[in-house]
Amino acid sequence: MTQIYLASQSPRRRELLQQIGVTFDIINASIDETPFNGESPEQLVVRLATEKARAGLAQVSDESAVVIGSDTIVVSPQGEIFGKPQNFADAQRMLNALSNNTHSVMTALAVVTRQQVWSQNVITKVSFCHLSADMIAAYWQTGEPHDKAGAYGIQGFAGQYVNHLQGSYSAVVGLPLYETRQLLDLAIDSVN
Numbered sequence: 001m002t003q004i005y006l007a008s009q010s011p012r013r014r015e016l017l018q019q020i021g022v023t024f025d026i027i028n029a030s031i032d033e034t035p036f037n038g039e040s041p042e043q044l045v046v047r048l049a050t051e052k053a054r055a056g057l058a059q060v061s062d063e064s065a066v067v068i069g070s071d072t073i074v075v076s077p078q079g080e081i082f083g084k085p086q087n088f089a090d091a092q093r094m095l096n097a098l099s100n101n102t103h104s105v106m107t108a109l110a111v112v113t114r115q116q117v118w119s120q121n122v123i124t125k126v127s128f129c130h131l132s133a134d135m136i137a138a139y140w141q142t143g144e145p146h147d148k149a150g151a152y153g154i155q156g157f158a159g160q161y162v163n164h165l166q167g168s169y170s171a172v173v174g175l176p177l178y179e180t181r182q183l184l185d186l187a188i189d190s191v192n
């Protein structure tokens, strides 16, 4: 039996992976998420997902382990990378940029074994309605934006701000389920 691990602290990723019937263990793989100078959003998100998966693999001893890592960033309509907000002012800045406009959510997935790395970046276009200053302040008070890239959670209160989505809903929440199944199957086949 191939042992599958999810290198993530995110409760959303755990729930999404459970949703598709995968049996797995959780490992802690904290990495430095600071972008390199001149790094593009695409390069950043794939590098971080891969580093999380590799850091997870380094913590387990079984030779045939398969480890999943993932990272989500929001890319504003102006092309700025939004991770998790530092504070209310940061969340205000992000949500004002997303208001009444379309942004991209990039979730990269990396599946690693001792021999190989598979990775994929899933890009979803999300359109928001107008967010007033009062709406943003009230939303911050819910606590929902605090630990989420771009200062929102589509699966929560912010679902009511989204008037259009093109791409993968599960990727926006934190793990692209179709792509996860595809890459996991490749990795599992390779170790058996």
Ligand SMILES: Cc1cn([C@H]2C[C@H](O)[C@@H](COP(=O)(O)OP(=O)(O)OP(=O)(O)O)O2)c(=O)[nH]c1=O
Binding pocket: 007, 008, 009, 010, 012, 013, 052, 070, 071, 072, 073, 074, 084, 105, 147, 148, 149, 150, 152, 153, 154, 155, 172, 173, 174
């Ligand atoms: C845009 C968006 C992000 N998010 C979440 C997904 C991720 O958990 C988080 C982005 O931060 P990440 O750094 O990708 O992940 P994480 O720190 O929560 O977990 P780990 O690195 O241990 O795997 O934002 C939502 O839950 N809903 C959304 O709509």
